[in-house]
Structure formats: structure tokens, C-alpha cells
Amino acid sequence: MRLSVIGCGYLGAVHAAAMASIGHDVVGIDVDENKIASLSTGEAPFFEPGLQEILAAGIASGRLQFTTDMAEAAGAQVHFVGVGTPQQKDGYAADLTYVNAAVDALLPHLSEGDIVAGKSTVPVGTAASLTPRVEAAGATLVWNPEFLREGFAVQDTIDPDRLVAGVPFHAGVATEAGARAAEILREVYHPSVAKGTPFIVTDLATAELVKVAANAFLATKISFINAMAEIAEVTGADVTTLADAIGHDARIGRRFLGAGIGFGGGCLPKDIRAFSARAEELGRGESVAFLREVDAINLRRRDRAVDLVVAAFGGSVFEKKVTVLGAAFKPHSDDIRDSPALDVAVRLRGLGADVTVTDPEAIENARRIHPQLHYVADRDDALRGADAVIVVTEWDEYRRQLDPAHAASLTRGRIIVDGRNCLDPAAWRAAGWEYYGMGRP
Known part of the structure; x- marks a missing residue:
């Protein structure tokens, strides 16, 4: 099948390359000339495990191409829209400028019977506002949310744990156009559907809510255990053992119960804020008022x-x-959007500390945003002469491969702050370190 992917950022680039890898003929379209130039040569413009390989393979096979010309979308049967929906500069609501611009630019190139499939995370009701414009061009608008985990995005696209197709409904059932669109999406995702991956067909509003509801739940679970960490810190309890104990309850589960400095990135923070803003617009702000506290708890852990x-x-x-x-x-x-790690580093720098930051992949991105910090690529070089060390991103290089005795041979001081509760306190203390965890004695 011929597909177009409008927007070649994190979501779009992965989706385009993954769709080509399962046999589709894909054109990725973006207004950023530098990004398109990089992708066209088979070079991923950001770090994501597995992306470089499928991107290069797609380009070499001829099934994948990238362009800045929206006219190249003509002839595709399905057009995926995966542009960004950042938080508005003057409020919590999502900025739909890029979604509207992408759809408007695509409209002249649609043919009768085409499918426009939204993948961007949008406020509920967005699809309803876009539908008349898309239908006027003879196409059908559907919403097909993504559920990607950064670091596992290629796997999650090729082998997702569920697929959701929001299509036009009338009187509780899919319209004829909606049913046809759902079948076409089944063909797009045929390898996953064939192996039994749940394929959920629903109305447009429900599909829009699925993504934001999932992110709101995950954010709430993380902030819940961080709230317990705040209690543990004044009672002498150990939040890690607490999480292990309650995590054995199958109704709760252990995942996303890792107390620490909290969540960041380009999705969870902005999505829960946009959800709150949309609920207020709908007159149901009280229904998700707890998300404000979820956000507040998350930010407090950086302070801690x-x-x-x-x-x-x-x-x-x-x-x-x-x-x-x-x-x-x-x-x-290498994503540094709303990074708790960099937030902590910048705050320490503001307090007069001589801060050195290291990371296996994100240094260049960080340097562009925070040039006032000192960056060292090599972990051991970064540790050399330090008075204190703080772990803020749980790379294996830090949580599994860094030996306490080896670290002690490099540093001047012996203070370790475990911002992710990913280290073994006993091992570090045995090596002479003062160990401080988040919600741990």
C-alpha cells in the first residue's frame, strides 16, 4: 500500500520507517529541509534504538522516501498526520497550529476515498472539528493514536500491544465510510493484526481520549509512588521496599512505581496539562483536577x-x-524535552556549583539549550575530581556498569545522590560513599 506520513519528527520518522519495513511504499513529508535532507540519506536526526537500521534499509529498498513537497502525498491511500502538539506558550492547552496547518496543506492533494489518519496526541474534539474539511475533499478522517515508548519506539510501532482505530460513528455504530476506513487500517497493520494484536474500533472521541487517558494514568502512578516517597522521607520508611510490596498485588503491578525525580519528556507533562485544560473547556475541570497535583508532586521531586x-x-x-x-x-x-536531569543540573549551577554533565547520547542536544553547563562525553572523565555525584538518568552505564570502588578512585568526594533509586545502597556505602536516595532511609 502507498502511504504518506505528514510530519517527520520523532513520531513521524519512526512511523514512516517502520511502515516501509513491513512492506509499504512510504513518503515522509516535513517542512524542515535539514531534517528531510538527513532522513533522505538514511541518517536518523535523533537517537532511537533500531531506527537507523530500518531507516537505511527503507531508503536502500526504494520503499521509503522523504520530501518537503506536500504534492508527493498525492496517490497515497492513507495519509498519517503525526505533527507536534506542544503546550501553548501562554497556558496549559495544546497548540494545534501544526495539526491544522498539516491538514490544510494536505487537502488539495487528497483523492476520493483517501483516508486521513491522525496520530498526533490532541484534545478530545479535535477530530470533530477537522472532519468537515477532510470530508469536503472526498476523504475520511480517522484517529489512530500512537502508544510509543521512547527507547522502544521501533518495536512498539512494528509490534504494538494494541491498535486503536477511531472512525466516524452514527447511532453507536461505524458508518459505511468508517467501517471501510477500519478495514483499510487493518490492511496497513496486517502483520500485527494477523498475529492477534487487539484491534479496537471506536468512535473518534474515544480514540482521542485513549492516548491522553493512558498518559494521565501512567503519570498518576508515578506521582503516587513519589507522594509515598515524601511520606517515607519523614517517617524513615523505604519507598523502594514499599513499591515492591504493593507491586505484588496484581491489581497494582510493579511497573511505573519507581520513585525518584519524576517524569519528563515531550509527552506526559504536556499531555496531562492539556487534558486538564480541555476538561476545563468542557466544563468538567473537576473530573481531572487531581492531575494538577500529579504535576505538582512531579515537580517537587526535582526540588528534593x-x-x-x-x-x-x-x-x-x-x-x-x-x-x-x-x-x-x-x-x-537523546530527548531532553522537560528533562528532570537537566532541570536539576541547571538548578545546582544556579546555586553556585561547578556542574559537569555527561550522557551517552544527549550531550549535543543539551548543550544547545543549556550552554552554561559543562559537558564531558566520557563517564570516567566526568567523574574525575568530583565532590559529589548525582544519578538522574538510569542508563546502564550508571546503574549497572559503574562500580562504586572504581568511582571512588576517580572522585575527590564520596557523596552519591541516587535520583532514580537505581543503585545498591549497601554496595555504595561499603565502598565508603555517603549514599542518599529518594524516599529511602
């Missing part, structure tokens, strides 16, 4: 990480050399 470092030095980090292990918001990514 900084406080631990300051307290370890007796109240001041002025002219102390602090090495920050991590810059990306999570491991297996």
Missing part, C-alpha cells in the same frame, strides 16, 4: 533532589564540583 545535594554539603554547594550522570529525560533516548 537538589535539596539532597545541598544538604549533603551542609547547606551550600557554592564552588563544589558536582557531576550529573544523565541529561536525557530517560535512558535509550
